[in-house]
Amino acid sequence: DAGITQSPRHKVTETGTPVTLRCHQTENHRYMYWYRQDPGHGLRLIHYSYGVKDTDKGEVSDGYSVSRSKTEDFLLTLESATSSQTSVYFCAIKRQSSGNTIYFGEGSWLTVV
Amino acid sequence: EDQVTQSPEALRLQEGESSSLNCSYTVSGLRGLFWYRQDPGKGPEFLFTLYSAGEEKEKERLKATLTKKESFLHITAPKPEDSATYLCAVEDNQGGKLIFGQGTELSVKP
Numbered sequence: 231d232a233g234i235t236q237s238p239r240h241k242v243t244e245t246g247t248p249v250t251l252r253c254h255q256t257e258n259h260r261y262m263y264w265y266r267q268d269p270g271h272g273l274r275l276i277h278y279s280y281g282v283k284d285t286d287k288g289e290v291s292d293g294y295s296v297s298r299s300k301t302e303d304f305l306l307t308l309e310s311a312t313s314s315q316t317s318v319y320f321c322a323i324k325r326q327s328s329g330n331t332i333y334f335g336e337g338s339w340l341t342v343v
Numbered sequence: 344e345d346q347v348t349q350s351p352e353a354l355r356l357q358e359g360e361s362s363s364l365n366c367s368y369t370v371s372g373l374r375g376l377f378w379y380r381q382d383p384g385k386g387p388e389f390l391f392t393l394y395s396a397g398e399e400k401e402k403e404r405l406k407a408t409l410t411k412k413e414s415f416l417h418i419t420a421p422k423p424e425d426s427a428t429y430l431c432a433v434e435d436n437q438g439g440k441l442i443f444g445q446g447t448e449l450s451v452k453p
Contacts, residue, residue: 263440270445271445272430272443272444272445272446273387273430273432273441273443274443275440275441275442278440288440320386320387329375329392330374330375330434331377331389331392332377332389332432332441333389334379334386334387334388335386336385336386337384337385337386
């Protein structure tokens with residue numbers, strides 16, 4: 231158990247609406263990540279954070295923004311959802327005390343109709 | 344550009360039939376190679392980290408090995424509960440991010 235909670239776990243939203251996914255961790259880890267997983271593409275990094283208010287882009291960051299105002303929460307926002315953002319979103323943390331291993335949450339299923 | 348390729352995409356085995364999954368990678372400087380298991384509807388579950396060529400790790404029926412260009416996940420006498428998608432990822436020495444392969448979907452029939 232990596233102490234990661236994602237919310238919501240499932241959401242259906244309409245095209246053009248804003249959506250925020252929340253990742254909450256209980257172990258005070260510095261690094262947090264948002265990935266999306268799609269058939270044929272595997273897991274792809276959207277954004278990551280290396281501390282409070284310190285974030286950087288991954289390989290598929292267009293259309294997404296993130297915020298980290300406190301250590302335990304990392305928010306992923308779709309400003310105006312599109313059907314191409316229908317996906318499974320995984321939050322992850324890096325446990326530096328365990329060989330810098332990255333552990334994943336259980337996922338958030340987002341459908342944009 | 345860092346790249347990870349896994350093969351085969353899908354593998355069907357009979358219970359007890361040993362086999363191997365391949366992960367080929369190109370990376371500017373390898374910090375670590377990671378194997379994960381993912382069950383349907385779940386997040387990836389960490390299995391192993393390998394750091395240098397020649398290193399091996401074992402866990403139950405799974406054994407991971409690493410060379411300078413690829414890693415193998417050997418499955419000995421698999422059972423139906425080993426059925427899952429196995430993911431390989433690399434982290435380069437510029438830090439912080441994992442690059443994943445597309446996974447191998449393993450099915451073990453009784």
